[in-house]
Amino acid sequence: EAQVTQNPRYLITVTGKKLTVTCSQNMNHEYMSWYRQDPGLGLRQIYYSMNVEVTDKGDVPEGYKVSRKEKRNFPLILESPSPNQTSLYFCASSLAAQKAYEQYFGPGTRLTVT
Amino acid sequence: GQNIDQPTEMTATEGAIVQINCTYQTSGFNGLFWYQQHAGEAPTFLSYNVLDGLEEKGRFSSFLSRSKGYSYLLLKELQMKDSASYLCAVRPNAGKSTFGDGTTLTVKP
Numbered sequence: 001e002a003q004v005t006q007n008p009r010y011l012i013t014v015t016g017k018k019l020t021v022t023c024s025q026n027m028n029h030e031y032m033s034w035y036r037q038d039p040g041l042g043l044r045q046i047y048y049s050m051n052v053e054v055t056d057k058g059d060v061p062e063g064y065k066v067s068r069k070e071k072r073n074f075p076l077i078l079e080s081p082s083p084n085q086t087s088l089y090f091c092a093s094s095l096a097a098q099k100a101y102e103q104y105f106g107p108g109t110r111l112t113v114t
Numbered sequence: 115g116q117n118i119d120q121p122t123e124m125t126a127t128e129g130a131i132v133q134i135n136c137t138y139q140t141s142g143f144n145g146l147f148w149y150q151q152h153a154g155e156a157p158t159f160l161s162y163n164v165l166d167g168l169e170e171k172g173r174f175s176s177f178l179s180r181s182k183g184y185s186y187l188l189l190k191e192l193q194m195k196d197s198a199s200y201l202c203a204v205r206p207n208a209g210k211s212t213f214g215d216g217t218t219l220t221v222k223p
Contacts, residue, residue: 042201042213050209073184102159114209
């Protein structure tokens with residue numbers, strides 16, 4: 001089944017404890033992206049990747065890191081999480097970025113930082 | 115900067131037609147997308163427009179006017195399951211995506 005998977009789905013952690021949220025897609029998509037969604041707000045893009053080893057900042061990259069060593073994986077790293085990073089996170093992928101292909105979203109990761 | 119506006123909430127009756135508007139101001143344009151998001155779930159793709167005009171897809175249609183920075187999503191023959199949030203998103207360039215805050219649609223019997 002074609003899908004985007006994220007792990008973990010739920011995470012409660014403490015301020016300053018490094019964490020990684022994994023994202024994997026099995027559709028051979030070139031483009032991948034991370035978003036956060038907060039109550040009453042739309043999705044805000046954190047980072048995106050046009051292809052392997054090519055990443056760039058979205059609108060809200062502060063406090064986050066990403067890497068794209070393989071086509072299928074695009075982990076989101078929070079080196080020192082803070083309470084303002086408590087949010088619902090979505091990973092998404094699409095066939096390519098150069099053309100306007102739709103994005104497929106993972107199920108989401110609900111992160112709470114205390 | 116990028117700016118996308120859409121109404122916060124709308125209510126409609128089962129079986130009716132509803133139009134959700136979206137206006138945008140972005141530094142570039144590489145396509146406009148509509149996504150549906152049910153509470154607690156991931157967004158799912160509904161439609162997209164790259165050129166001006168109407169795109170029809172079953173009960174859903176989307177219209178785009180690039181010169182006016184305007185789009186709408188038209189939902190026909192509303193069903194209770196259409197109660198959801200509808201997100202308008204613009205790709206200002208190949209990599210970036212900017213989403214509106216979403217329109218929560220409530221369908222009443």
